[in-house]
């Protein structure tokens with residue numbers, strides 16, 4: 001090895017040796033297949049067991065419908081176009097409720113995380129509300145607001161706000177203390193520190209809270225729609241389920257459950273999962289398996 | 290460029306301590322971290338602050354950086370905002386390398402085009418040109434620390450994207466101690482090159498005597514609990530580096546063993 005090593009080349013060599021390498025392998029198609037096939041398999045197995053139980057006629061037809069009967073209920077909703085209205089009524093309510101929850105929960109979470117008095121005062125209250133099933137608010141909401149959208153939004157808010165606020169608080173609590181200190185050394189003021197350091201640093205935890213907040217708002221909405229039914233409210237998925245019960249039509253009830261499940265899981269898979277994966281991947285944190 | 294009317298006297302030190310003390314807590318449980326510290330850094334000077342673990346080196350840097358305030362005495366700061374490099378690179382994991390360097394400029398309201406140019410220039414200075422798009426987790430420990438250095442240097446500029454007429458000051462708190470020996474050796478060389486290229490004054494904290502002697506023009510030894518300036522060595526003009534290193538080592542051991550009793 002020559003003695004006069006070129007200037008900067010040792011460094012370049014070190015950089016090349018030290019730089020972490022990406023070791024994920026396999027084609028895109030295979031990775032997606034490995035993700036998608038197991039849940040599909042699980043659904044197939046479940047339906048097969050269901051079909052077998054139905055064929056064995058353990059339970060009378062009015063208790064356990066045939067998978068085909070449930071499917072034809074759903075198919076009929078699709079061909080008649082009624083499914084669009086069911087989805088629209090419920091999903092737009094859930095989305096609006098979620099958006100309002102976000103507007104309330106973010107300042108609330110920021111206040112709890114940053115102000116000791118607020119944390120001591122209402123922190124435990126917010127955590128407690130998270131474990132109170134928001135459906136418990138339905139009777140009160142109906143008495144206060146009547147059978148209308150406001151009652152439903154009230155229940156959705158009480159379901160989603162505590163989850164989102166708590167997610168933000170735990171996200172902020174998990175920010176390594178060195179980061180705000182570095183921010184201050186770099187010249188961040190109070191609001192600069194929140195805007196440029198704290199909020200982005202808390203994002204992964206906050207996204208977890210958002211995901212949970214969505215689940216809670218969907219759940220609360222279904223409970224509210226199921227209990228608070230009135231022609232004024234329009235027909236959402238909860239009401240559809242309720243109608244199935246009134247008509248003693250078990251295949252309609254099952255179809256309602258399937259649709260509620262599909263929407264809840266669908267939004268999580270289409271919106272929250274990709275969002276979370278993008279954020280985590282950009283930070284070199286592995287996506288949740 | 291407009292000429293400044295009252296030109297600053299060219300002897301103004303970037304930082305000067307006047308009998309600075311720092312006590313944490315009150316009453317019987319209080320800890321006196323620093324006591325009666327007098328210290329001055331000349332413009333463009335490279336000073337190494339040496340001391341055992343827990344002697345108040347970090348506390349002292351925090352006081353200069355404005356992250357904490359002295360409980361006694363006064364610190365006279367005549368520099369632009371000091372650039373601070375911590376032991377951990379502490380890069381923002383959601384930003385690219387260039388994004389990290391731009392961060393202080395963004396917070397200072399520097400326009401985008403100017404930010405870009407400044408970040409590219411600083412990344413070039415730490416020999417990371419072309420790696421601006423990498424995320425922190427895609428970089429090695431040494432590279433991250435160089436990004437942190439570039440980011441710190443960016444923080445000294447004001448909203449016009451320029452550091453003004455004040456002398457600059459770089460504060461470094463054991464920045465290389467978490468790195469392996471070869472990387473540390475290379476980065477020490479890089480730091481000396483950057484120091485000569487920028488002419489900034491540096492206050493460099495370390496507990497490693499060899500590092501202090503290699504880098505500094507002056508080595509300041511701090512005692513422990515309370516931290517006081519014990520002794521100083523002018524190591525730049527020392528004829529025999531090995532002899533000075535031995536002498537400082539002996540002094541450091543003496544300070545540490547005085548706590549054994």
Ligand SMILES: Nc1ncnc2c1ncn2[C@@H]1O[C@H](COP(=O)(O)OP(=O)(O)O)[C@@H](O)[C@H]1O
Nearest residue numbers: 313320322340341342343344345346347348349
């Ligand atoms: N925030 C704090 N509260 C109480 N004591 C502290 C605090 N920060 C530092 N100390 C104490 O001050 C002394 C000096 O600490 P530090 O400056 O971190 O030392 P060094 O950086 O030289 O290792 C230590 O005894 C430490 O325990």
Ligand SMILES: [Mg+2]
Nearest residue numbers: 346347348462
């Ligand atoms: Mg320290």
